[in-house]
Amino acid sequence: MSVALENLPYLLRGAGMTVLLSVAAAVPATLAGLCMALARRRTPWLGSLLDGWLFLMRGIPLIVLLVFVYFLLPRTGLDLPPFWGVTLVLAAYYAAFMSEVFRAGFDALPNAQWEAGRSLGLSEPLLLFHVIGPQALRVALPAHLNLCASLIKGTSLASVIGLWELTLASLEVVERTLAPFPIFLSAAGIYFTICFALDRLARRLEVANG
Amino acid sequence: MAEPMLRLDSIEKRFGEVDILRGVSLDVQRGEAVVLIGPSGSGKTTLLRCINMLEDYHAGSVSLDGAPVGYRLEGRERIRMRDSELAAVRADIGIVFQSYNLFPHMTVLANIMLAPMKVRKLSRDEAEARARDLLLLMGLADKADLHPAQLSGGQQQRVAIARALAMRPKIMLFDEVTSALDPERVAEVLTAMRQLASEGMTMVVVTHEMAFARDVADRVVFMEGGLIVEQGPPQQLFGNPAAERTRQFLGRFMNAEGRTCG
Ligand SMILES: Nc1ncnc2c1ncn2[C@@H]1O[C@H](COP(=O)(O)OP(=O)(O)OP(=O)(O)O)[C@@H](O)[C@H]1O
Ligand SMILES: [Mg+2]
Numbered sequence A: 001m002s003v004a005l006e007n008l009p010y011l012l013r014g015a016g017m018t019v020l021l022s023v024a025a026a027v028p029a030t031l032a033g034l035c036m037a038l039a040r041r042r043t044p045w046l047g048s049l050l051d052g053w054l055f056l057m058r059g060i061p062l063i064v065l066l067v068f069v070y071f072l073l074p075r076t077g078l079d080l081p082p083f084w085g086v087t088l089v090l091a092a093y094y095a096a097f098m099s100e101v102f103r104a105g106f107d108a109l110p111n112a113q114w115e116a117g118r119s120l121g122l123s124e125p126l127l128l129f130h131v132i133g134p135q136a137l138r139v140a141l142p143a144h145l146n147l148c149a150s151l152i153k154g155t156s157l158a159s160v161i162g163l164w165e166l167t168l169a170s171l172e173v174v175e176r177t178l179a180p181f182p183i184f185l186s187a188a189g190i191y192f193t194i195c196f197a198l199d200r201l202a203r204r205l206e207v208a209n210g
Numbered sequence B: 001m002a003e004p005m006l007r008l009d010s011i012e013k014r015f016g017e018v019d020i021l022r023g024v025s026l027d028v029q030r031g032e033a034v035v036l037i038g039p040s041g042s043g044k045t046t047l048l049r050c051i052n053m054l055e056d057y058h059a060g061s062v063s064l065d066g067a068p069v070g071y072r073l074e075g076r077e078r079i080r081m082r083d084s085e086l087a088a089v090r091a092d093i094g095i096v097f098q099s100y101n102l103f104p105h106m107t108v109l110a111n112i113m114l115a116p117m118k119v120r121k122l123s124r125d126e127a128e129a130r131a132r133d134l135l136l137l138m139g140l141a142d143k144a145d146l147h148p149a150q151l152s153g154g155q156q157q158r159v160a161i162a163r164a165l166a167m168r169p170k171i172m173l174f175d176e177v178t179s180a181l182d183p184e185r186v187a188e189v190l191t192a193m194r195q196l197a198s199e200g201m202t203m204v205v206v207t208h209e210m211a212f213a214r215d216v217a218d219r220v221v222f223m224e225g226g227l228i229v230e231q232g233p234p235q236q237l238f239g240n241p242a243a244e245r246t247r248q249f250l251g252r253f254m255n256a257e258g259r260t261c262g
Helices: A002-042 A044-059 A062-075 A082-107 A111-119 A124-161 A166-177 A180-208 B044-051 B083-090 B108-118 B124-137 B153-165 B183-198 B210-216 B234-239 B244-255
Strands: B006-015 B018-028 B033-037 B059-064 B067-069 B071-074 B077-080 B093-096 B171-175 B203-206 B219-224 B227-232
Touching: A002 A044, A002 A082, A002 A124, A002 A166, A002 A180, A044 A082, A062 A082, A062 A124, A082 A124, A111 A124, A111 B083, A111 B093, A124 A166, A124 A180, A124 B108, A166 A180, B006 B044, B018 B044, B018 B059, B018 B227, B033 B044, B033 B210, B044 B171, B044 B203, B067 B071, B093 B153, B108 B124, B108 B153, B124 B153, B153 B171, B153 B183, B183 B203, B183 B210, B203 B210, B210 B234, B219 B234, B219 B244, B227 B234, B227 B244
Parallel strands: B033 B203, B033 B219, B093 B171, B171 B203
Antiparallel strands: B006 B018, B006 B059, B059 B067, B071 B077, B219 B227
16 A cells, blocks of 8 residues: 555646646537537537537547547648647547537427527527526536546546556556556546546536526 | 507418418507407417517518517518517517516526616616516515525516516517416416506507406407407407407307406
8 A cells, every 4th residue: 555655646646637638628628519509509500510420429439539630640740749639539529429418408498498588688698698508507517527527537548649647657657566456546546536526516516506 | 640559560470381370460559458369279379479579470560669570671572680689679578478487597586687687788786676676566575585486376477577577668468477377376467467557558468367358458359360350449349249259259258257357
């Protein structure tokens, strides 16, 4: 166990990178998911396009996508640092699923809520911000949190293409110390704590918003 | 005669192949209370929804206080207003639905204050003062901080009326606002509407409450099959209807008169 303690600072620095990567991917994925869920309400052809994309993402393992981009990107002459490459893949991957989750949230609201808001003279943006959005987001929140947890765990795949974060840090320590059990147990504990903290935080925000 | 507050000119509306409104024309004068009656499926709800463009209609025109609603004519072309223009006209048209449709995530007070603040640009204090006045008027002064789910149907419906009134609309439309309520709750909502009419609010009321129509209406309009069959002052329409269809429709209500306690 002292092995774990000795190496904890190193693992925690890796965890910091994991959190950074997660935030960098989850924020744009959420925003893009939200925008797409809204945009497809107005633009039918966009809906089919998004369906196709979701269909693809659903059928391709994240790791294959990561490796693919890792090898493909340099060939396009685009010199993207690995951090941003991974962020891009994670964001694009999860945006597809998040747009579905938000769409379900919007669809859960009766049309009468839109009509009541319109009848009061609220413009569409006001209606979305004050009436539809808060209700739809509340419906979507649990599923969205699941996706966020899945994204956080998904960042561990970045280790495969050599991006240093918690999993790669753990692998390095294990290689050095030959003590896989305490180290991976620590890593598992740290991942769990991150996901758990996110869940608590989100639920607290939900309560605070009435 | 003065320019009417609301003018409907030959409104036509289809759902698919079915004609629902087949050329409805109606003028509502300032301060007038018009009650719209007719059998189920005659198009009453659809007509109200066309007035504030919750439904698009295929022909005809609506104008409020002299200004077009929903479509404007450019040459011979009928152009649907942009969303922002529609929002501006809708702000002047209050509508209350059978199913209240309050915003469940907001308190009663917030429900009423939202549109006055965001659309009419009232300050928070002004909007709150207006909202509290209306709640007082509706007998709900102590409910301001509750959420809609904590209220009875009759209370929710009065909040919905207050929410619409808070915009100071030029006209109020009511669509069977008491038919989802328990009988003992009906009276409290009708009382609020009666007071509104006596204060000179221009209103169009769809209802099956014939006693209310008789007491409050300046004019009763009978619709059937997407057309106005007959209209007139309540004494005339109830006492001596001209059309056979009106007579038949009212006949059914006369038998049930004991129940329509208004
Ligand atoms: N969205 C819709 N799609 C298709 N048909 C519709 C739609 N809304 C209404 N209708 C049809 O239009 C006709 C008129 O309906 P409307 O609701 O206006 O009648 P109403 O006079 O309000 O009846 P009620 O007294 O039952 O409320 C009905 O035959 C109805 O089936
Ligand atoms: Mg109806």
